Every structure is written in structure tokens, then in C-alpha cells.
Amino acid sequence: MFESLSDKLSGIFDKLTRRGSLTEADVEEALREVRRALLDADVALDVVRSFSDKVQNRAVGANVIKSISPGQMVIKIVNDVLVETLGETAEPLNTEERPPVIIMMVGLQGAGKTTTTAKIAKRLKERNKKRVLMASLDVKRPAAQEQLAILGRQVEVDTLPIVPNQTPLQIARRAAEAARLEGYDVVLLDTAGRTHIDEPLMQEMADIKSYASPHEILLVADALTGQDAVNLAKNFDARVGITGIVLTRMDGDGRGGAALSMRHVTGKPIKLIATGEKMDALDEFAPKRIADRILGM
């Protein structure tokens, strides 16, 4: 559907090679293509601007105009800056604190929180040999608690028994007690989806945080998200101070520019990548992979 940035840039620079010389204006045109490619990839407008300034500075410094294959050089610079912005190394989940380690999942409706909760639980159980408890604090979406219970049975991880008519805070309290009394290493708190401008629900989320003091607060966000990525990431971070981001639906054919936007505005690491509906479809973050995706390579 999209022509890759690489194709576009070589188009521009091929014309030039034939003409024999390269000007500032040519580089400016190339940068325009870079900006456009990023916008087509759903990177947020302001992030595109500051990103493109960085690339421009780097291009001037590297003397792209004098280089033999300017197209390749611009691509390399764009790629390098992308990887730097995304965070070069994978940061693991912080699970080695004194137990019980609390991990809280937050995000917009339908982002993939419940599914990801179960995937993380499975991974911690199998790879890190942790005793894990999951609790759904979602008293809103029909059958949300039931959904987590079913996933718990699938991955053979305990879920907090469902008690009707409790508030999210009461459930969090019960989860903390169960963890202490029954010796769980990790407790995963799945929360209801919420829109970041829904004040009562944002307040509820902040209250859950104050009560549970989670070691990790993961923002679960759809890799297909458009320009709204900056708003949602900023707002969730401002209200609870997220510790990391999980990008879901990376099995789709979206370009995933939201990753760059969210990383840029929060400075928080992307910790995991979800690539499907099955319980093992969870990968470590790999900046190169996301950079390639954004550039359509």
C-alpha cells in the first residue's frame, strides 16, 4: 500500500545523480519525504517535527551533500535516530524486587490489557519460575472478570476468585492480602479500559495506584494507534507515572509510528511487543524491528 521511504529517497537522489550535483534544497526535499513517511506511519505531528530537526542536524554534520550515495546515507541517519529515540536496549520487567511484586496494567478500551496480562503471567511462570496471581479490577465491561479467569485456566495461572459487587479498590485490597497470605511472587492487576479524559475513571486508576504501589505500571497500547498516541500516553503517564509500554497488535500491517510518539513524549521504555491473540504471542522489544516497520522496510 505504501511506497517505502527507501524507494522514495532513491527516486529523489537518482534524479540528482544523473544531474551530477546535490544542493541544500535537494536534502530539504529528502527531509520532506522523511517527514511524510513518518506521518504515513502514524507518527504524531510534533514528534515528526522534532525528529526531522534531529535528522537534519545529523545530515549537515555528516556532510550528506558530498557523500557518494546520499540516499542510503539519509536512510541510515533516519534509522539511527529512530533506534536511538526508541531506546536501543530492551529493558526487562522489574520482577526481582521483594515479593509480592505488583504489576498494574492500564490503557484505553480494547487495547489488549486482559490478553496481555495473561501472556505476561504465563511468561513469568514458565521462564522466571514465579508464582503468579492475576486479578481483574474491571467491574465495568461485561464478562471482563470471567475473561481473565478463563485465560488463567488456559495458562494455568491462579486468578483471584470473583466476588460480585466489589469496587476495583476492594478487589485490589483482596489481591494484596491473597499475595501476602498465600506467598505469591507476582500479582498482576488488570484494570478496566478507560479514556484518558474520563476524569472519574482516571481518578479511580490513580487511587488504585496509591493503594497498591505497583512496581510496574504498564501502558498497553495498540500499535495501530494514530495521532492520538501522544495524548493518551501523556495523560496516562501524567496521572500514574507509567514505567513502560506494551505495544499490541504488532501482528497487524500497521506501520507502528505510535511507538515512536509514545516513547518520545513519555521517555518511558517499550518493554514488550504483543503479536497475536494466542498466549505465547509476546516478544521482547527490539528497536530495529520497529524502526524497519516505521520506515516500511
Next chain:
Amino acid sequence: FTKRKLDTLTLEELEDVLLRADLGVAAAQRVTKAVGAARYEKNIEPDEVRAILAREVENILEPVALPFDIDASRRPFVVLVVGVNGSGKTTTIAKLASKWRSEGKSVVLAAGDTFRAAAVEQLRIWGDRLDATVVAGKEGADAAGLAFDAIKTAREQNAEVLLMDTAGRLQNRTELMAELEKIVRVMKKADPEAPHAVLLVLDATVGQNALAQVEVFGKTAGVTGLVMTKLDGTARGGILVAIAEKYALPIHFVGVGESADDLEPFTARDFARAIAGLDPEESDPAKAAAEIAK
């Protein structure tokens, strides 16, 4: 604003407004150009500029802002609901069922998501709340078979509408799209005209990928109309402008929350004003009072 035209800076600002609303580069440039091509008064106020922008967007959306009609001669009128994971299909079905129930129509819901954990239970709870029959199979059962059964059940009950839920699927997953094709095929065995409507549910927070969703779901399932959900957040869903230009598919409803009554008809004017960053128009005070009195 010399030459009685909006200057470039203003046009650039307008383009930014559109880009932030997810129109995408191509559509944003087209709309901005159209605004720039017209001639305007000097000293034009920022709000007026936005109003001009809104009108330009409204012109594109107006032809696709179409009501959803149930053809009463088809009984049951079969509505298939499709879309990517988590876009709001099941909730939209609940909202539609609620609307039609309150109009006194008999509604059957088919729990065609036999894959996701508790998807059937989710629809059952809605069915109970709305007093609509829910047809469900076993978890992991064949969704196409269920579609066939559901049409039969709805016919036996002489129901007016059958709403069929489906599992979320990303449009690039060919095996899942083939399954959707099969659902449509098998529906036709029960009723050669079914499905009578195929609604694609788009999430407003999704960016440029929505175009590909429309393209592929359209080809596979014969989408007849669109619903856009989650417009109660800060996403503006401007990709609908690009979609309207390219596919001209009817847009019927918007979702503005998680409750059964958080569904509104799609109106080009309101949607365009929101994209342009204008406040919703003051509603008629008399009408508002009547609303409160109700």
C-alpha cells in the same frame, strides 16, 4: 491576508489541524488546497477559518452520512458485524440491539465470536439486559455453522433483526479472513440474500491502518456500511475523510461511550466541526428543555 486569500501560514496551520485529526497527508493536503483555492474576506477571524475548514470536510462527508435502514420485507434482516480486534463490535451490537428493542423490534443476537475468552458470555450479558435472544454454540465451535443455525432460529422466532457478532481479526491474517468469507458463504445457504447488511466497526483511535481495514474487509465480507467507535476520547477519526473519498461507503453511526445508549447517527456537520476543532454547536434551547422534561 493580502490578496483576499488565506495566507500560507494559515493554510499550514489548517493542514496541521487535519493531520492531528488523522486525515493522513494526502487527504489533509487536498482539503487544505480546497480551502486555499477559495477567496475570502480580509481580516478573517480564526474561528471563521476553522468554520470554512469544517465546511470543506463536511462537503466530503455529507454524501456518505446515511441512515441505516432495516428492510422490513426481509425477516430476519441479517446484519453481520466485522472488524479488527477490540474495535468495539460486540458493544456496538449491544447498542444497536438496544436501539431496535426500544423501537419495539424483536432482535436475535448470534455469538459468532467462538474464539475469544468470554466473548459469548459478554454477548449473553448484553442479551439479558436488552431482552434479546442469544444464539450461541460451544467455545471453539465453527462460526459459520453458528451463523446458519442463528438464521434458522431467528426465522423460527419470526424475529425482525438478527445481529451476528464475529471474532476480531486483523485484515492481514489471511486464514482468519478466509473464515469470514466462509461465514458469509454459509449464511447464503440459509438465506441467499443474507447478510442484508455488513457493518465494519472502526476504532477512532486507529490511524492510517483503517484504510487497509476498509479495503480488505470490504473485499472479503462485502461491507455495506461503517460505524466508528470511541469518539468520546480525544481521537477525531479523521481517516473517515480519506475513506469517504476513496471508498464512498455509507457511515451510519458513531460510538461515544460504553453504555447501550452511547450510539449516535453519524452527522457530517458535527463530525467535521470536531475535526476542525470547533465546539459542538449550541443545541436548540427549546429542544434541550424538552429533552430534560422527558
